[in-house]
Amino acid sequence: MRINAMVCRIIRQFLRDKRTLALLIVAPMLVLTLMSFVFTDEDAKLNIGVENSNVKDILSSMEKDNDINIMSKKEAEGKFEDKALDAYIYGDEKELNILLNGADNSVINQLNKNVQEAVKDYMTKKGEDNKKIIEDLASNSMINMMNKDLANKIDSIDINSTEIETYNYFGDNDMSTIDYIGPLLIGLFIFFFVFLISGVSFLRERTTGTLERLLATPIKRYEIVFGYLIGFGIFTIVQSAIISAFSIGILKIYNGGNIGLILLISTVIALCALSFGMFVSSYAHNELQVMQFIPIVIVPQVFFCGLFSIRNMAEPLQILSKFMPLTYASNALRGVMTCGYNLQQISFDLLVLIGFTVVFAILNIITLKKHRTW
Template sequence: MIYLAKRVIRQTMNDKRSVMMIIVAPLLILTLVYFLLGDSDYVPTVGINQHAIKASIVTSLKAQDLKVVNISNNHVQHAKHYLMDHQHVDAVFNLDKNSGMEITLYEASKKGAKAASEIQKAMAALNPSAKINISYVYGKQEASTFDTLGYVFLALFSFFLVFIISGMALVRERSGGTLERLLMTPIKRSEVILGYTLGYSVFAVIQAVLIVFYSIFVLKLSSVGNIGWILLAMVLLAVTAVSYGAMISVFASTELQLVQMIPFTIIPQVFFSGLIPLDLIPYHLGDLCYIMPIYYGAAAIKAVMVYGDSFFQIWGYLLGQISYALLLFLLNTLALKKFRQL
């Protein structure tokens, strides 16, 4: 028994992937969680018309963890349009004789929630029984968590499942000798990668279509944009996931090794899929989103489902997905030649 335990320990210590997964991966993930979900020093910006509000209210607002900016009465009355044009402002506060206190937020987000919370603290200090009405430019107050973050789940599930299936299938092809026999023919390595990518992309596209239709028409996930653009973004994301799985699989000899890479390849992307506002991440770590393939797909899906954007607003995200897929194709071709020497 002791001999067997020692052998297992030696084997594990000799496997760098296992050591990384046991020691480094938890520390990496916990660090990301700390940065993303820990206390933020972000100070929300609130727009008010200081001339139309009592000085005591203005003073109470400024005493909170808020940046108060003075805006015109016209902007206050048309708060939703103002927030659409001034996205650096998180909320607009208005005190109306008929409707009472009103807070208008751009969307349901961590930044908006903090702005609303600080305003409510200021009002509670003056009048604990004060009632405040909250409205949103995009979304609604009674929306469920699924409606608010549904676009994130669409992107995550599609990307993760396609990555696992394509990556493991390609590892199995190499370990079984199928790929080696295939490369003994005149076929080029680039044609091999393209063939596998196109083949698995067919199933990825079917999955993307099913997920979108099931979520919107069966689960009643709210969407204000054209479903066609959602499908296009999902399909491009699924194709990118196939190429991403193929790239990671090149560095794995077995299915187990591929699974061991998930903490370093998939989990970090979860945090850049829209769960947390990127500008709340300290040390400019939010800029890492541009090297995460899921960011482009999730951002495009959100733009259509939440904001109702069309092609002219999301074309940059779509171009980013296409560029990422092409880059992965080139990397897959080079990596196959360098690491497999077939």
């Protein structure tokens, strides 16, 4: 009977907690739905520059699904800087050189695979055309011993004889997977842990009565919000600096940019996560409910921060990624660490992150009104 009483109490507790019950069902469905869109077999449309018409002919089988244009190497470098080109390919049938953008590793495997298939198709087609010429000559009794030797050589054509060399425009030619995704992981971990710590800490300020006592004084709501942001912000800035230094100095993640800019971006990410965590905690009644927000507000951002190719997703999802703070955090960190961008080149991403921080701070000020007792 006592066990039955415990079971009934827990069931009633869950039934009364509509938010927990909803998240228990809705959150897994939301994450699974996102995963079904993210993990797609469709290839992204690539923007490729080629040296001349000969190279374009070699890659002719790729033209249907990709945008291939003839341009000089200097023009290609300019497009790399503007993030408008994925690769520049030059050379001939014996050796093709692929100069990758290097900033987006999500298309590298796709590009290498497509080029190899295109070269194979081209060499196969060329061998078949040559064989047909020899057969036509033979049928007209015009072939001689020299032509027979040529026919034997054509029969032994190696369709994989073209050497393909790959280089990076941004970053290093020997970059590993962790070098590509390292900037994204730095931004993700800073955002996640600051969000979690700030949400739980601000919740404790409410549940212990500290916030209520503050609100009973003449202090302004904006003063409370900015006080918490600055107070918690000092520790989150230190945390961000340690994570960034550890990643670059100890783990040796590739960095081709200014360390000061990385610390600046990390600080802005931390402040954004801090104000976001404070806002979310206003709608939680205990630590468990703060944790329950993670599948709703953090997991979707993981899918859109660049760890998975956004270009392969449906257009509505690409638009949705524009409303995710981690999208801009990842763009800024990858721009500095992989591409060596300066402050001006990442200014847009920084301004958007600052904008998110200000919006969440304003929402925090508005939300505090419901906790004020006078």
